[in-house]
Amino acid sequence: DAGVTQSPTHLIKTRGQHVTLRCSPISGHKSVSWYQQVLGQGPQFIFQYYEKEERGRGNFPDRFSARQFPNYSSELNVNALLLGDSALYLCASSLWQGASEAFFGQGTRLTVV
Amino acid sequence: AQKITQTQPGMFVQEKEAVTLDCTYDTSDPSYGLFWYKQPSSGEMIFLIYQGSYDQQNATEGRYSLNFQKARKSANLVISASQLGDSAMYFCAMREGWGDDKIIFGKGTRLHILP
Numbered sequence: 001d002a003g004v005t006q007s008p009t010h011l012i013k014t015r016g017q018h019v020t021l022r023c024s025p026i027s028g029h030k031s032v033s034w035y036q037q038v039l040g041q042g043p044q045f046i047f048q049y050y051e052k053e054e055r056g057r058g059n060f061p062d063r064f065s066a067r068q069f070p071n072y073s074s075e076l077n078v079n080a081l082l083l084g085d086s087a088l089y090l091c092a093s094s095l096w097q098g099a100s101e102a103f104f105g106q107g108t109r110l111t112v113v
Numbered sequence: 114a115q116k117i118t119q120t121q122p123g124m125f126v127q128e129k130e131a132v133t134l135d136c137t138y139d140t141s142d143p144s145y146g147l148f149w150y151k152q153p154s155s156g157e158m159i160f161l162i163y164q165g166s167y168d169q170q171n172a173t174e175g176r177y178s179l180n181f182q183k184a185r186k187s188a189n190l191v192i193s194a195s196q197l198g199d200s201a202m203y204f205c206a207m208r209e210g211w212g213d214d215k216i217i218f219g220k221g222t223r224l225h226i227l228p
Contacts, residue, residue, distance in 0.1 A: 033214050042117075042204050042218030043158070056213025088156055098211045100146060100165060104158035 002027070004093050004105035012111045013081050021076040021108045025093030031055075032074040033102070034066055035090040043090055049074055050097045078110075086112045116140065117205050117219035125225045132192040134222050136205030139186060147188040148206040148216060149179065151199075158204070164188060200226045 005024045013019050025032050031050045035043035048056035049068035063079045072093075078085055088107045095101075118137045126132045138147065149161040164172045164179045172179045180189040192199055206218045 031214050033216070035216075042206070042220055043216075045215040045217070048214045050214070056215045058215065090158055092158075092214075092216070094214055097214055098146075098208075100163045101160060102148065102208075102214065102216060103160055104150070106155070106157040109156065 004091055004103050006089075006091050006105035006108050008108060009106065010109045010111075012113060014113055015081055015083060017081050017112075019078050019081060019110060021078075021089050021091075021110070023074045023076070023091030023093075023105060025072050025074070025091075026103060029093035029095050029103075030072055031094040031097050031099070032068055032072065033092045033094075034074070034076045035092065035104075036060070037088040037090060037107070038086075046076065048097075055097060081112045083112050086110060115219075116217045117207055119205055119219040119222050121222045122220075123223040123225070125227055126195055127227050128197060129194055132195050132199070132224065133180070134190040134192075134203050134205070134224065136188045136190065136219060137186055138188060138205070138207050140207065140209050142209040144210050146208045147179065147181070148208070149177070149188075149190045150204045150206060150218075152202040152204060152221070154201075161203075162190070195226050197226050197228060200224060 033048040034046040037043040045058040047066040052068045066076045068074045090107045091105045092102045145166045147164045151159040162174045178191045202221045
């Protein structure tokens with residue numbers, strides 16, 4: 001079975017631009033979460049979606065938004081990119097909300113120049 | 114206050130020795146889960162082990178075991194018979210309650226296995 005897949009793996013954008021990151025959870029997993037990991041730190045929670053509804057939101061500005069589709073895949077959108085948005089963006093999937101295992105994808109490394 | 118504290122920024126261990134990575138946590142929620150993840154230089158976050166707050170026994174997964182001391186709010190990861198491939202960043206993490214799947218991570222411990 002395929003694990004959590006994210007695309008693209010690397011991305012370079014210019015300040016002020018918009019970016020869309022994509023995540024396909026493990027087959028059968030209904031919960032998807034997004035995390036931002038800046039260099040040298042642990043991941044920070046951005047959003048969680050379960051059954052296509054937002055169930056959790058971290059302390060990130062409104063420039064960050066996300067959605068989950070009927071097939072449980074998810075997109076993370078970031079508008080008006082800032083240099084500080086440069087980070088590894090990780091997607092995690094779980095069978096259901098509160099499951100004992102949460103599996104992460106390989107991440108999308110975003111560089112804003 | 115930090116929710117997850119990992120006091121060892123870096124560790125050097127000889128191959129085949131056992132390793133203990135320290136983690137303490139802070140929560141007032143009686144329902145929580147504790148995770149350990151391994152992150153190699155490639156960036157992928159690899160799930161290692163999980164311990165629920167109501168689990169009576171310490172979790173084990175192959176060479177990994179979690180030393181769960183609830184009263185001390187401690188959740189140390191023990192790796193038996195370390196291997197060169199164990200060299201990576203290790204994160205302790207916690208999820209509180211059942212409201213969402215938010216996982217709070219510590220700052221990590223960089224483990225170096227020496228041949």
